[in-house]
Amino acid sequence: MKVLALAGYDSFFNAARLIAPYFEKLGATVDYALVKARRRKQISHEQLNELGLGNKVQYVDIKDYCESGEILKFDIVLSCLEGLSTRRLFHYLSSYGERRPYVICVYPGLILRYDYDGFAARAPADQLWLNCQRDLDNYTKMCEAYEVDASNSRLFGNVSLLEKIERTPNASDTGPIVFFEQAIIPRYYVERKYLVDKLCDLASRHPRRRFLVKARAAGSKATLHRSWYPIEDLFDEKIRLEGSIPSNISLTEQSAGQLLAEAAHCITVSSTVAIEAIHANVPTTIVRDFGAHDDYGLQYFYGSGLLKSLSEIQIGKHLKVDENWLSKYTCSPYSNLSLIDSVKKDYKRKRDIQSSLRCQIGQELQEEISSYGQEYILSRKYMSKENWLSRLMRNLKKI
Template sequence: MTSSQPSQGQEHEQGRFAGRRILALGTFDSFVKTAAAIGRRFEDEGASLRIAAVSTATGQLSPRQLRAGGVSESIPIVSTEQIVASRLFRDAHVAIAVVDGGRARELFLALAAADLSRERSRPIVIVASPGVVLADHLAGFMSRAPADLLCFNTERDLALYRAAAAEIGVDDTNGLVTGLLGLPTAPRAAPAGAPLVTFFEQPIIPARRMQRLHILGELTALARRHPDAQVLIKLRHARDETVHHGARFHLEDLAREAFARGGRPKNLNFTHEPASELLDRTSLAVSVSSTVAVEAMACGVPTRIVSDFGVSEALGTSFFVGSGCLAPLASLAPDLPAVVDASWLAAHSGATPDVEGLLTRCLALVEGQDRLEAPLPLRPLVPAYGSADWLSFALGQGGAIAVHAPHLIERPRRGAGVVAAVARRLRQVKPFTPRG
């Protein structure tokens, strides 16, 4: 297996992790970006860094997605089983895994099944989040509970994990608050040039066609109200790219249909430019509930959270209650001021990342393993993954997939009547014409 090469000038001879090898693992583009960003904190402390992408059933990351994540070199894209069996993984002192819940369970199931008895050591496994946690909090936390160190964005998230862990007997001493480690910390300079409103799209938030058409119509109206400003729609992914959640109603497809009838304002465009580069010149950042909104707030970019569909957990807008940034699309203008509540940003967003605690605790584990001269014991899968009886039963029924992705072996059969009913409802959808 090949591995990525460290950038020129990136290897340091001094630092707490001098001579140590770090492996950064991620599934999707933002996940790889975050894993690499954390890995570079270790690199600053003298470690050498390798990056790999964990393959999924939906495909592999494109070069554009990797570049957007700050990874320009060629990296291996392999399964969790291949990673755990590889020297790339086993020779690493630290493995940083920024992966979805399914891949986390795959990783820890593969580790539990691996024969590490002949190894002098094993990687200390760190798990972190690529963004704000909007849904499946406890399910996600428990999927990652076997990690040696489990990073949380906020004290509230850590408290929820500890409460659930206490209920069922999970050792919660691996948890620590780090904030969103993938976020940049430097404030940005005031943008120059024409005003720019950037809407940061999410693939399935909102999920309904009507809701996404409404957003498109309101952004069209905004562009027409302010012809001297630019309005950009930052797409989360291209149609053929691998993502955690693929868009059911891709905005480019909806726009092609809409603008064929109503025309597209010249100052309204779509872009795949990296979010970090867009924020440098954005006058107003807009999103329903993207992590980019937190990044924008932290960098001092005026930000608004779309309130047109109300406040709900399903949309992730509930996360931003208290920020002071919720607003309807019709009220937007390029010159709106920054209004984010500073206390909310500091306490509830994870926008102030702090890697020091992670580095200190990780170093203690690495050095403890050195003294042991043998692999540290793995943290148990039980009871985070359920009872011992359940785990044994599930593995006996379908192997690891029965634990990490049971839906793949229990797909319900959809009758022709259901398909016909859906087709009838789709035929009733009315054409859409953008506002303005």
């Protein structure tokens, strides 16, 4: 059994890396491929080395890789891709019918926003592994609305929990307080400057505690989302304008796993790391200072009992997570590893890709705009405002 893990960014490769050993235990071989998804850098060699993948990764264009037939060498595709690459994958695989590989789609992190866009893109998968019961319920509702078979969905759990955290003795009493930054949450300068100021205030209030700030990506590292105002630059700006920052706060390049092993407290806005911290019994606070905005994903944590403003955080006083929220919004994959065993039995039974596409776009609308080309539809250019040249070309076609 040959498995191909497709990914485009660091967290996506991390998900593939964590799942791969369980396929290998079944006797499968696992290859890795980086799918070209944009012109600028998607991942650095440093990041690949940190993931232990090094030179194991081949670089592919999904269109060329599928049309050349190279992808047919594999029995299973483990797709850890963002939406556009996922839509392209199923489009180019559909022409092969039963000869195509069996496709499993996996989410690398929490589904914080655009839930249904993501579900629709992945609906053609032979299996769609979801993070929690909430995601499973929402996917099922979508499929029912579009009269699409939802039986391909599986409750797998949060993939990142496959990386076990071994807590350091006395970490809760003596470890650092760690803030896990996100590249675009919050997004804007005023918000991010406020974040840095408040983190420094928090460190000043607790001068005997060590505070670490884990940037989502620093230096030459790349991520799916690029920050407009990198947090390390904002700390430098504060030092330049004010002369200093508290001596007990600093940035760190340690991995999230290393930090959670040692942390006395985890603070974040809406990072997937929060789920890892909760399951590792690390006291956790979700920062609510930036308001209720869908793009920031804080709604995922409503009902968790973990939301506080940065000024309200009291180090040493831990918030208790709501058990009902925990059971609906998180799930340990260790309870569902039998799914991987079942793939060995099921991988020759393929789902009809075309029947699931109506979740993405209605057949009649697709036919209406088909003259613009398939890439126009896959990349959803029809959902953007026309420029003058597009309008001119459209009107010329009517002549």
